[in-house]
Amino acid sequence: MFSHVPLLGWLLGAAIAVSLEHFLGTSLALALGLPKIPVLFGFVIMLKKPVLIPGAILYVLLIYFLSIGVTARLSASPANRLAAKLLSLPPWFSVAVHLGLLYATLHMWSGMSAYRVITLKLTLIAVMVTLSLNVINGYMGEFSCSHPGFMALGAYGASVFTVVLFVNDRLFGPSLLPAALAPFMFPVALIVGGMVAALGALAIAIPSFKTRGDYLAIISLAFMFIVKSMIENLEVVGGPRGLSSQPDCANLPTVFLWTVACVWIINNFVRSTLGKALNAVRDEETAASAMTVNTRRTKMVAFLFGAFWAGVAGGLFAHVLRYVNPSTFGIQKLAEVLAMVYFGGLNSVYGSIVGAVGLSLLSEALRPLEILKWIIIPLLLILLMIFRPTGLIAFKEFNVKNLIAPKQKREEEM
Amino acid sequence: MVFFFQNLVNALQWGSFYALIALGYSMVYGILMLFNFAHGDIFMVGAYIGFGVATGLVALASMGALALPTWLILVLTIIITMFLTSLVGMMVERVAYRPLREAPRASAAITGLMVGIILETGNLALLGARRVRFPTLIESTTYDIGGVFVTNKKIMIVVVSLLLMLALDQFVRRTKWGMAMRAMAFDYAIVPLMGVPINTIAALTFAVGSGLAAAAGILFGVAYPVLDPYMGIVFGWKAFVAAILGGRGSILGATLAGFLLGFIEIFVAMIFPSTLRDLIAYSIILLILTFRPHGFFGEPYSARLRL
Numbered sequence: 198m199f200s201h202v203p204l205l206g207w208l209l210g211a212a213i214a215v216s217l218e219h220f221l222g223t224s225l226a227l228a229l230g231l232p233k234i235p236v237l238f239g240f241v242i243m244l245k246k247p248v249l250i251p252g253a254i255l256y257v258l259l260i261y262f263l264s265i266g267v268t269a270r271l272s273a274s275p276a277n278r279l280a281a282k283l284l285s286l287p288p289w290f291s292v293a294v295h296l297g298l299l300y301a302t303l304h305m306w307s308g309m310s311a312y313r314v315i316t317l318k319l320t321l322i323a324v325m326v327t328l329s330l331n332v333i334n335g336y337m338g339e340f341s342c343s344h345p346g347f348m349a350l351g352a353y354g355a356s357v358f359t360v361v362l363f364v365n366d367r368l369f370g371p372s373l374l375p376a377a378l379a380p381f382m383f384p385v386a387l388i389v390g391g392m393v394a395a396l397g398a399l400a401i402a403i404p405s406f407k408t409r410g411d412y413l414a415i416i417s418l419a420f421m422f423i424v425k426s427m428i429e430n431l432e433v434v435g436g437p438r439g440l441s442s443q444p445d446c447a448n449l450p451t452v453f454l455w456t457v458a459c460v461w462i463i464n465n466f467v468r469s470t471l472g473k474a475l476n477a478v479r480d481e482e483t484a485a486s487a488m489t490v491n492t493r494r495t496k497m498v499a500f501l502f503g504a505f506w507a508g509v510a511g512g513l514f515a516h517v518l519r520y521v522n523p524s525t526f527g528i529q530k531l532a533e534v535l536a537m538v539y540f541g542g543l544n545s546v547y548g549s550i551v552g553a554v555g556l557s558l559l560s561e562a563l564r565p566l567e568i569l570k571w572i573i574i575p576l577l578l579i580l581l582m583i584f585r586p587t588g589l590i591a592f593k594e595f596n597v598k599n600l601i602a603p604k605q606k607r608e609e610e611m
Numbered sequence: 612m613v614f615f616f617q618n619l620v621n622a623l624q625w626g627s628f629y630a631l632i633a634l635g636y637s638m639v640y641g642i643l644m645l646f647n648f649a650h651g652d653i654f655m656v657g658a659y660i661g662f663g664v665a666t667g668l669v670a671l672a673s674m675g676a677l678a679l680p681t682w683l684i685l686v687l688t689i690i691i692t693m694f695l696t697s698l699v700g701m702m703v704e705r706v707a708y709r710p711l712r713e714a715p716r717a718s719a720a721i722t723g724l725m726v727g728i729i730l731e732t733g734n735l736a737l738l739g740a741r742r743v744r745f746p747t748l749i750e751s752t753t754y755d756i757g758g759v760f761v762t763n764k765k766i767m768i769v770v771v772s773l774l775l776m777l778a779l780d781q782f783v784r785r786t787k788w789g790m791a792m793r794a795m796a797f798d799y800a801i802v803p804l805m806g807v808p809i810n811t812i813a814a815l816t817f818a819v820g821s822g823l824a825a826a827a828g829i830l831f832g833v834a835y836p837v838l839d840p841y842m843g844i845v846f847g848w849k850a851f852v853a854a855i856l857g858g859r860g861s862i863l864g865a866t867l868a869g870f871l872l873g874f875i876e877i878f879v880a881m882i883f884p885s886t887l888r889d890l891i892a893y894s895i896i897l898l899i900l901t902f903r904p905h906g907f908f909g910e911p912y913s914a915r916l917r918l
Contacts (some may be wrong), residue, residue, distance in 0.1 A: 410902075412906070414646070415856075415896075416897060416900055419852065422893045423889075423890055423897065426889040426893065428891035430887055532728065535726070541902065568732055569732075571729075572732050573730075579726065582714070582725075586711060
């Protein structure tokens with residue numbers, strides 16, 4: 198029934214559902230006996246007040262499922278025609294239309310409450326971190342534990358850059374440039390953060406020439422602890438108290454654009470010759486070397502590249518929260534990121550997106566359960582690992598052309 | 612000089628916790644090629660079970676139900692707790708590792724991490740966030756040996772740890788079970804063909820490792836009586852690093868690396884500000900691994916290692 202709805206149709210449905218919620222949400226919620234619009238698809242409110250479960254389910258069914266379903270079904274043939282027409286134009290145009298629609302949907306959805314905005318931003322950042330870790334752990338097959346360290350380097354690198362330049366700060370003195378310039382220099386700050394992280398990654402990339410697997414895992418783990426401890430001891434950046442008052446640059450469009458750039462670049466990277474060389478090194482290093490793959494260069498590039506994106510994500514993270522603290526980037530973060538990568542699926546851009554979005558939303562949705570949440574989520578992951586040891590969607594290529602083509606397999610973009 | 616010896620005593624005590632926990636990691640790693648990331652939390656569970664058993668026994672003794680001297684209570688606590696925690700370890704193996712025997716090793720590492728989180732949270736849910744106090748089982752006496760102050764607790768901790776390590780060494784070297792473990796560490800694929808039940812040996816490995824962690828937990832409770840559900844994280848990860856530093860599956864290596872880590876931490880805190888402890892300790896480890904990537908007593912990387 199829905200098999201011939203193109204992605205464009207689903208996006209259209211989502212956009213309509215969200216605008217419906219925008220205009221009718223409050224009155225419908227009141228009519229169903231809910232205090233306000235269910236903030237996260239009704240999960241939070243259902244777990245908080247079980248009495249409201251029927252209302253919340255009805256709300257979600259009416260607003261999301263019904264309108265998306267009806268729109269997708271009805272618009273299937275025009276959407277297909279539109280998608281076909283778009284496909285005949287340059288591909289970037291079609292992609293831009295899809296992304297524009299997706300962004301409009303997300304913007305409207307998150308416009309309803311500040312909680313949705315922050316959840317969405319953190320989810321997008323989680324997508325970036327998961328993808329960049331998947332480059333190392335999935336595509337290259339190492340077990341790197343250093344990603345929180347890279348994130349910390351990026352977060353502090355970018356924060357120091359922006360705070361020194363644009364903020365009158367207790368630690369760094371008066372600003373060097375007018376604060377109005379901050380949004381324009383923000384990409385530079387993120388790139389600086391990424392570079393700092395990549396520089397740190399040299400500490401792991403170089404030992405990785407000689408050793409693999411378990412010992413590299415320990416080296417990367419030690420690296421993570423060293424970074425955390427080093428920042429805690431650097432009084433210049435606030436030490437264990439953390440660094441605050443970053444300029445408010447990371448608004449939703451910025452985070453969205455960086456995430457899109459990250460997905461696009463990493464997807465192209467892993468499908469390039471260099472990306473295939475990563476798989477070759479993972480599967481059999483000696484054979485790869487015999488097939489003229491420069492294993493050292495490959496490893497170096499993979500580590501620096503993964504670390505760069507983790508650093509960018511860390512920079513965004515610091516500017517979204519406008520506060521960073523070294524204890525954020527510890528074992529807990531490591532467990533979270535590893536769980537997202539292995540939940541979603543190794544060696545797969547799809548998998549990383551699904552894993553990061555799925556686990557982020559799940560952990561937000563189960564928040565009312567408080568402590569039980571940290572029993573339910575690990576149990577789910579253990580079961581998943583037992584039944585699908587490589588993750589939900591492993592070893593699957595992310596093909597944009599197939600995705601946006603008319604009459605392709607359905608893909609719900611909610 | 613007196614100052615040095617004083618810190619040496621402290622380092623010996625601190626190192627024996629690391630060494631006891633590292634042994635459990637090292638055995639599982641050497642025999643099953645698994646990172647048992649839940650092991651630090653098994654140490655925590657051991658400490659809590661020890662707390663429960665000790666409190667129960669002390670209560671029984673004070674009611675006059677059984678007249679036991681306190682040292683006997685301590686010995687009984689250690690034995691009962693080691694047994695109970697071994698059961699926990701075997702359960703963890705059965706639930707989280709055995710179904711993943713054929714899966715990529717990284718997946719098993721993830722389940723281990725998750726089991727660890729479940730153990731921490733389960734404890735928090737059962738007992739609440741308040742910290743519990745380990746009952747005092749031996750009265751502290753301080754001896755002055757040429758200016759160095761040594762408590763009887765410290766001596767007890769180091770001696771019990773060394774005894775357990777010796778027992779483990781004898782067990783692995785002299786018994787049939789130990790021989791099966793060594794065979795499994797040597798070649799995992801061929802051992803079942805020789806009629807060795809892998810599942811039993813795997814469970815036994817977890818049981819022995821968890822028992823040692825439980826002993827470490829009780830000794831820790833005796834020295835530092837305040838327990839909290841997250842105590843396993845710090846110790847677990849450091850002991851894990853020590854186990855790898857010692858070399859794959861090497862009992863001597865894990866012991867030495869555990870003590871070494873204790874020494875580094877205590878002496879760094881002695882010379883530098885104590886906030887630099889982790890930084891310097893891990894930097895030294897990084898340096899050692901750069902020059903000896905396979906640890907003290909491990910074999911170099913071979914094709915057999917797959918991840």
